[in-house]
Amino acid sequence: MISVEEARTRILAPLVPVGTETVALGEAWGRVLAREVVARLDNPPADVSAMDGYAVRSADTRAGTALRLIGSAPAGHPFGGEVGRGECVRIFTGAVVPNGADSILIQEDATREGEAVIASCEAPTGRHIRRRGQDFDRASVLLAPGRRLGARDIGVAAAANHPFLTVRRRPRIALLATGDEIALPGEPIGPGGIVSSNSLMLAALIRAAGGEPVLLPLATDDNDAIGATARAAAGMDMLLTIGGASVGEHDLVRTALAAEGLTLDFWKIAMRPGKPLMHGRLGSGQPVLGLPGNPVSAMVCSVLFLLPALARLSGTGDEGPTPVEAVLEEGVGANDHRADHLRARLSVGRDGTLLVRAFPRQDSAMLRRLAEAEALILRPPGAAALPAGATVQILRLDGYGL
Ligand SMILES: Nc1nc2c(c(=O)[nH]1)N[C@H]1C(S)=C(S)[C@@H](COP(=O)(O)OP(=O)(O)OC[C@H]3O[C@@H](n4cnc5c(N)ncnc54)[C@H](O)[C@@H]3O)O[C@H]1N2
């Protein structure tokens, strides 16, 4: 059995970013930028006032000086003339500072007497003026490829006058859930049947990671059914199978896909939950990741391997939760040869330390526990028992749409 690290390396090695597409800026949130965003203008485009008041020549202002009001400059309506000695122009936030003026006297520091404006203090040079290009200059690179666009990025791209952006298309992940016993939520459930919680759970995770989940029809435990359903996934960026990965006579995914030209890269890894994970590629080159059917196993494998794979396909560097330290609230036992991932609760100690406590029961079919878990405690292969107070590595489960 290979290690978690080796499995990850082998899954990621052949993956390259998918193609690009152009989308309206309003649709670009959450997408991964494929081409840098270069400013198409200076921001602000000219020297502008940061306050409502009067555009003045600093040298003219002293407490008690009267200035002659010669015009007005609302935002979007620059004053065409020039501010001469002893003159001022009424100005509003965001308006272009007229020629001749070098400071803004805010209206709270001025009194208006007809066409005269009396300053109650000095207005220092440059005060309350935003210089042209203070935010960014035309041609500067604002956003680099590989960035997943957040709301603030949309703002900066809009300010730089980009109505469209070039982004990676969403990686298409086909989900093939197998098993005679499974039915989708709401469908009739046969004797001994269960609901396929995995399909929609993993589809949600894929969507949150910026992918496009494609739910294939559920396949029965039958080689022909699995093969035919897998063929329907041709052209998808990855085929993700669920269940049928273990050793029983009804665990047919490997044999069914072998008939479809699967080259197996590995099957079984030194990990709990998730031992029967399978990886390979079909004749077309399509990568195949075979998840175990137990929902906790399927999800833990997805956090460790599917999120990084989606990141690679999307051309971004954020490959999912990374280990952080926490302190055990309660001891944990020694570990065997499989890297373990204990579902756990987090809390914060009185001194601010992050505390973690594993659930007493760790069954890979317990979805409610999985949903309640806030972290996975990472237990390396062969790790010794640890007492309360020991520091461990954890993966937090509070991002990535988890
Ligand atoms: N003799 C052995 N038995 C098992 C071994 C082993 O090494 N030797 N490994 C165990 C481990 S570990 C796991 S994990 C499971 C994985 O088995 P499969 O991937 O073959 O999954 P299934 O047998 O199809 O199902 C396992 C379990 O999960 C339920 N399931 C399946 N699909 C779904 C779904 N879409 N949604 C929700 N639940 C699903 C299924 O009903 C089973 O209860 O094998 C152990 N056995």
Ligand code: MOO
């Ligand atoms: O690896 Mo299985 O996933 O332990 O339940």
